[in-house]
Structure formats: C-alpha cells, structure tokens
Amino acid sequence: MSKYDKLVPDFSKGLLTVVLQHFTNKNVLMVGFMNEEAFELTKRDEVVWFYSRSKDRLWKKGESSEHYQFVKDMYLDCDQDALLIMVDPAGPTCHRNTESCFDVLPAYSLSDLEETIRQRATEHDEKSYTNYLLDKGTDKITKKFGEEAFEVVIGAKNHDKEEVANETADLLYHLSVLLYDQGVSVADVTKVLIERHQTKNNFKGERKDINEW
Known part of the structure; x- marks a missing residue:
C-alpha cells in the first residue's frame, strides 16, 4: 500500500x-x-x-x-x-548541472534554512555552529538572537543597507535555530499567517490581522 x-x-x-x-x-x-x-x-x-x-x-x-x-x-x-x-x-535536476531546467534565479527560502538546521542537528558534527548552539540550549540561543536583532537595529540607525541585509540574514538564521529548539516549524508559522490573512478583525490588543499590517 x-x-x-x-x-x-x-x-x-x-x-x-x-x-x-x-x-x-x-x-x-x-x-x-x-x-x-x-x-x-x-x-x-x-x-x-x-x-x-x-x-x-x-x-x-x-x-x-x-x-x-x-x-x-x-x-x-x-x-x-x-x-x-x-x-x-539529490543534486542538480537539469543536465546542464543547474537546479532547474528553466532559467530561474536560484532561490533560498526559510524552509531551506530550516532543512539545513535539521540536517546539522541530525549529523551531530562537533564543528557545526548550529550544533554548538543547540547543545548550549535555549538561553544561549535566545541570547544570540537578541544580539543579532540589536545588530539589525544598529544597521538601520546607520542607514546602512548592506549592513541591514547582512545582519538580517544572521538574524533569520538564529531565529531558525530558535524555532528548531522550540519544536516550531516554518509551516507552523505559515499556518498562523494564513489564518490571519483569511480572518479580519480577529485579534485583540497588539495582535493585528495581516490585512491591517
């Protein structure tokens, strides 16, 4: 079956x-x-x-x-x-050794990042920074996430687009590690966003419907 x-x-x-x-x-x-x-x-x-x-x-x-x-x-x-x-x-799909047979730009999503972190966690590579963070636990992971968020703020205050882009990439990586540590998937977050998109005026206080963002 x-x-x-x-x-x-x-x-x-x-x-x-x-x-x-x-x-x-x-x-x-x-x-x-x-x-x-x-x-x-x-x-x-x-x-x-x-x-x-x-x-x-x-x-x-x-x-x-x-x-x-x-x-x-x-x-x-x-x-x-x-x-x-x-x-x-398991490798490039096209005979030209490219990911796609169509000439689309390479894509990298939060789901790709999630999968990379999952792979690092299962491989237990001692040289992996991801495994280092996961071994240290939630306190270390949240501390690093907070530090990276502050770096984004500094980049924004300096009006430095390159710095903001680089620090945001670091922030998203550390957020992904934090989500993995908490057992929360990108699909879980996406589900919430979809529900907010489909439901208007359904939140109280600071939680806004996506249509109000």
Missing part, C-alpha cells in the same frame, strides 16, 4: 504531464511525462520515474547522474491528467 493510492490519474487521454517542484524553495525544476507503469513505480519507490517519448522506455530520473528526485508529496490537477510532484532533489 502507498499513501498515494488515493491518486487516480486519467491515462485515457494519453501520457500524464508531470511537473517537478522543489519542496522547500518552490522552484519549478522540470516537466516530464509518465505512463501508468512509471506512475506506479514512482508511488512504490517514492523516487520519480518517467516515460521517455524519444527513447520509448521507462527511465528513473537520475539513473545516470544519481541526482535522484525523492518524492515529498504529489498532487493531481482538477482534471486528473496532470501531476505536481514536490521533490527533494
């Missing part, structure tokens, strides 16, 4: 159009095609398989480069004839 058994594509129209999207930064990586067998293999292995129209055969994405596309989630469109797959790529 697969958790994707609920997905029932309509192959009566021909091959299924498949879009691969990075699961953290949301970059569109490539477009390919699946027949029913490729779809079943993708469900089974949770690694993307395609049907090559030019070679007339099944092919596992990354079979030559080992840049496999690990499935994080899959969604059918409303007509059941196109598939969106959220993937965690």
Whole structure:
C-alpha cells in the first residue's frame, strides 16, 4: 500500500504531464511525462520515474547522474491528467548541472534554512555552529538572537543597507535555530499567517490581522 493510492490519474487521454517542484524553495525544476507503469513505480519507490517519448522506455530520473528526485508529496490537477510532484532533489535536476531546467534565479527560502538546521542537528558534527548552539540550549540561543536583532537595529540607525541585509540574514538564521529548539516549524508559522490573512478583525490588543499590517 502507498499513501498515494488515493491518486487516480486519467491515462485515457494519453501520457500524464508531470511537473517537478522543489519542496522547500518552490522552484519549478522540470516537466516530464509518465505512463501508468512509471506512475506506479514512482508511488512504490517514492523516487520519480518517467516515460521517455524519444527513447520509448521507462527511465528513473537520475539513473545516470544519481541526482535522484525523492518524492515529498504529489498532487493531481482538477482534471486528473496532470501531476505536481514536490521533490527533494539529490543534486542538480537539469543536465546542464543547474537546479532547474528553466532559467530561474536560484532561490533560498526559510524552509531551506530550516532543512539545513535539521540536517546539522541530525549529523551531530562537533564543528557545526548550529550544533554548538543547540547543545548550549535555549538561553544561549535566545541570547544570540537578541544580539543579532540589536545588530539589525544598529544597521538601520546607520542607514546602512548592506549592513541591514547582512545582519538580517544572521538574524533569520538564529531565529531558525530558535524555532528548531522550540519544536516550531516554518509551516507552523505559515499556518498562523494564513489564518490571519483569511480572518479580519480577529485579534485583540497588539495582535493585528495581516490585512491591517
């Protein structure tokens, strides 16, 4: 049994159009095609398989480069004839050695930062600054977060755009470590923002609806 058994594509129209999207930064990586067998293999292995129209055969994405596309989630469109797959790529998706087959600018999101911190935490690398902070605990992490916030304030007071950008990057990193320490995910924060966006005049005191920001 697969958790994707609920997905029932309509192959009566021909091959299924498949879009691969990075699961953290949301970059569109490539477009390919699946027949029913490729779809079943993708469900089974949770690694993307395609049907090559030019070679007339099944092919596992990354079979030559080992840049496999690990499935994080899959969604059918409303007509059941196109598939969106959220993937965690094991390397560049494009044969040009770029992240995407489309000429989009490289993206880096808070979800990417969250994933990096999670990886550092599981690797237990003694040289990792992330592990140093996590080992020291909440007091050290919150202290560093406060220091970085003050550095942003100083940059702003100096009207130094470069300093503000650099210190904000440091601040977001330390905030991400703090969230990890507290067991709060970017998705948890995003959920709150979505709720505030969808609900007007729902907060008291200083907590404002996002439409009032």
